[in-house]
Amino acid sequence: MAKSIYDVAQETGLSVSTVSRALNGYSDVSAKTRARVAEAAERLGYVPNTSAKNLSSKNKKNVALLICGLLEEAQSNEFMMNVIQGAYSYMMKHEINLAMYSIGKEEQEKKDFDTFCREYSLSGAVIMGLRITDPLVKTLPHSNMPCVSIDIQLDGTCTSAVMTDDRKAFEQITQYVIDRGHRKLILVYGRKKSDVSIRRQQGYLDALKKNGIDPKSCKIIYTDFMEQKAYEGTKKMLMEYKREAGTAFVCMSDLTAIGVLRAVQELGYESPEDFSITGYDGNYFMKYIDPFITRINQNMWQKGYDAAKLLMKMVNDEKYSRIHMTKYFLEDGKSVKQL
């Protein structure tokens, strides 16, 4: 049967409050009592009721991971899972229980972040999958609950963000390509007005500039971060310009890199022999693609980990707002030829 704290009190002959204090590690409990309580609780198989705890306590420390757009976009699954694993790794290490909730657009419209936290007795949350167009983005700045968003920057006094320094990262990979003798590049762009695309392009331009390459001499293919558009764009470009198109495709995502590769191969070329290709993201399955495509790995796992860490800092120490850049890394592959 269900054992409550009352049963433990009975068993030990102590009062409920003493048992509570003993169980929660308060200092004003004698070692002997603490041990006795622990023993009895263990023996009885007592487990505290989370709801009751939440209800009575003001400084609850429940935290959650909110997933927006869970049911949309199948291709971002791997990202989400990596973030989830990273976040859990931190929380488990620190013995913090992390709940996960999916929150759709309709739900976001009905309640703001504070309300959501109140509903689930949360003292803060990591939010992932949030898009700039989501209703939550509007209410979050006025929130009073600690919140860490992944890959999106929000206003607010206690809303932090964990992101990638896309500009620097993209400059680095562009420089990597240039270092190998390429000067006629083809930028495979992401979604046209997306923030990350713009930041990555800036990095791209930074690299060109530093190396005295005229951006006008380099072509651009616009995509939606996915494979198909990159495939079509590349095919069209190569059919028109052949080798004159450039020597290296610098892509804003791993998926577009795959699209480029497929187009290149279908037209009878080889990579990296005829065209070099670089990716961006860190999708796991890319290791099954031959050649392994050199890329920036955004390190989503680490983002989850960093976000969890940051959240706990905000929950425990102080409410503050900051932007954290997670370390990315360049993965060396076989897809860039030394000219």
Place this chain on the structure above:
Amino acid sequence: MAKSIYDVAQETGLSVSTVSRALNGYSDVSAKTRARVAEAAERLGYVPNTSAKNLSSKNKKNVALLICGLLEEAQSNEFMMNVIQGAYSYMMKHEINLAMYSIGKEEQEKKDFDTFCREYSLSGAVIMGLRITDPLVKTLPHSNMPCVSIDIQLDGTCTSAVMTDDRKAFEQITQYVIDRGHRKLILVYGRKKSDVSIRRQQGYLDALKKNGIDPKSCKIIYTDFMEQKAYEGTKKMLMEYKREAGTAFVCMSDLTAIGVLRAVQELGYESPEDFSITGYDGNYFMKYIDPFITRINQNMWQKGYDAAKLLMKMVNDEKYSRIHMTKYFLEDGKSVKQL
């Protein structure tokens, strides 16, 4: 500020209990009152506190998705994510809130399923990622809380399972290969003692038997469901037997199919020209592999959906125990040659 049911009562001039009944759709509330309460609640931005609800109510209907082994085995991520999405799809459609919790081995040892449910005020859960060696497997049969496990069959009066009919599925894909003229097959086995491997092999043998093929004339490569072992095994076999090894590799997973393909190609052969290959699972990224490998798609999304549906049936209607076989399907690819 945080609005409680008390505020709504004040606002409407009604009592707390009436408001509660109105909000929860009880029949003994006049339509007028109900509307008045709804309006006030909406206007005040009232959101019920989940913890308080759980604490006071006996027939709570919280359900959760428990994830075992979340931090292990990176390759099963995609499966998990698909199950998650499927389960959420059902729950959202029926406006049921689904929480997710990760539960590691240590936690499983500390508390049994019933205790876990009590701790989180759950009235049932879907469990995924559970291995036959996990501590939970021992305690689950004695549980009194509805539980649906994915891909693993448990004893118990209210523990159901959602699985794939591996035997039939594997027979089907084997038959598919045989139908295209192959009679000298190579079975690429999964983990040696795993249940699913055994079931799939049975299906394989069923097909051989029905077609009068002597199993002894067909070779086997043992793996761990992953790429590397399949790659090595295939390479060794092809170097020794060349084309005499067989004409088609029938694999127990998509990843092993990739390993086989890589070995085949590295030795200067082509698929499906020289060797046919089939997969099993339904990993999304396989669509980036050329040729697209014909396979059984386990339909993990559907498993999640079915599990959620089954759980709600168990929670609402009656406690019972059953095994549900989710529909799989054969995905036609380009990797099997007509001989």
Place this chain on the structure above:
DNA sequence: GTGAAAGCGCTAACAT
């Protein structure tokens, strides 16, 4: 059809 009041299991003053 509605209200009063007793809890659900726990924490947190406040006493002692």
Place this chain on the structure above:
DNA sequence: ATGTTAGCGCTTTCAC
């Protein structure tokens, strides 16, 4: 160092 007591926000008898 331990006990007493008053809630946390809600549901649910039981009256009326």
